[in-house]
Amino acid sequence: MEQGIVIKSTGSRYRVLDNKGNIIDCVIKGKFRIKGIRTTNPVAVGDNVIFAQDAGKYSGIITKVLDRRNYILRKSSNLSKETQIIAANIDQVFLMITIKLPVTHVEFIDRFLITAEAYRIPAKLIVNKTDLYGPQDNDKMEYLISMYEKTGYECYRLSVKDDTGTDVLKQNMKDKINLISGNSGVGKTSLLNKLDPSLNLKTGKVSDYHKQGKHITTFPEMHRMPFGGFIIDTPGIKSFGVVDMERNEIYHFFPEIFRISKKCRYYNCLHLDEPGCAVREAVEKEIIDPLRYRSYVNILEDENRKYR
Ligand SMILES: Nc1nc2c(ncn2[C@@H]2O[C@H](COP(=O)(O)OP(=O)(O)OP(=O)(O)O)[C@@H](O)[C@H]2O)c(=O)[nH]1
Ligand SMILES: [Mg+2]
Ligand SMILES: [Zn+2]
Numbered sequence: 433m434e435q436g437i438v439i440k441s442t443g444s445r446y447r448v449l450d451n452k453g454n455i456i457d458c459v460i461k462g463k464f465r466i467k468g469i470r471t472t473n474p475v476a477v478g479d480n481v482i483f484a485q486d487a488g489k490y491s492g493i494i495t496k497v498l499d500r501r502n503y504i505l506r507k508s509s510n511l512s513k514e515t516q517i518i519a520a521n522i523d524q525v526f527l528m529i530t531i532k533l534p535v536t537h538v539e540f541i542d543r544f545l546i547t548a549e550a551y552r553i554p555a556k557l558i559v560n561k562t563d564l565y566g567p568q569d570n571d572k573m574e575y576l577i578s579m580y581e582k583t584g585y586e587c588y589r590l591s592v593k594d595d596t597g598t599d600v601l602k603q604n605m606k607d608k609i610n611l612i613s614g615n616s617g618v619g620k621t622s623l624l625n626k627l628d629p630s631l632n633l634k635t636g637k638v639s640d641y642h643k644q645g646k647h648i649t650t651f652p653e654m655h656r657m658p659f660g661g662f663i664i665d666t667p668g669i670k671s672f673g674v675v676d677m678e679r680n681e682i683y684h685f686f687p688e689i690f691r692i693s694k695k696c697r698y699y700n701c702l703h704l705d706e707p708g709c710a711v712r713e714a715v716e717k718e719i720i721d722p723l724r725y726r727s728y729v730n731i732l733e734d735e736n737r738k739y740r
């Protein structure tokens with residue numbers, strides 16, 4: 433029996449990196465179930481596994497998944513019940529966003545951030561493609577960055593194309609297990625190719641007509657970085673359903689809303705139209721950004737719809 437870490441999962445086959453640096457293609461045997469959650473994939477990238485290797489062959493059978501330190505789940509859509517583990521045992525997640533080509537929406541960012549908060553995984557934002565931005569785009573970028581920095585999220589300005597901002601990111605990712613997520617076409621895989629040109633991974637174009645990416649990366653895959661640590665590249669996501677959250681706890685994962693909610697008159701205030709709501713007062717005074725509050729209300733309404 434040997435131990436390794438899953439670096440790629442394609443549904444039925446798993447690529448495992450062992451302690452000696454060998455890569456073994458594995459299948460799973462038996463049933464793997466995680467308490468309390470239903471997932472479409474029992475073994476995920478980042479999982480530490482025990483496997484039995486066929487003598488002399490670079491193929492094996494995974495027999496056990498070791499306890500996960502954490503994991504990040506997604507729902508294939510807002511209303512779907514199917515959940516998928518994107519990756520496990522992650523030190524930090526980066527959401528890559530772009531102001532244009534494609535446009536990343538605030539609510540999408542917020543759905544991602546609350547998921548990371550719920551799983552207690554530090555989340556950071558990367559704004560890529562700064563080389564494309566005119567004055568208006570830059571204003572929009574700076575607005576978002578200041579909004580998220582105030583809330584407590586680190587933000588990075590990046591142009592993979594011009595190679596600006598890559599060194600700072602490298603320093604931050606060094607020696608950690610990092611995951612990069614984001615819409616299709618924002619440049620996740622391009623960043624990996626920049627950080628390690630020998631990877632030569634496939635990237636895609638953003639279409640002129642739809643201004644969206646073409647879902648080039650299809651499975652999450654973990655890559656060892658020459659400067660130390662790992663980066664997990666993931667397929668672009670369209671929408672992000674929130675997982676495992678009660679309606680009355682969604683605001684717990686908006687740090688600035690949660691902080692102020694302690695001053696609401698009613699302990700079970702949902703910050704919609706209750707009297708004495710400190711959150712709504714803070715939104716009016718723009719202490720809480722109205723964009724963030726709008727995301728909160730939309731996500732809450734989406735969750736309500738599911739119960740009807
Ligand atoms: N102008 C500009 N284009 C970029 C930059 N970074 C990436 N691109 C381009 O954006 C397109 C999409 O890049 P990918 O790296 O394939 O995007 P991705 O996020 O991996 O997309 P999926 O795998 O589909 O999720 C490619 O044409 C890249 O060349 C950048 O900083 N500036
Ligand atoms: Mg990609
Ligand atoms: Zn309130």
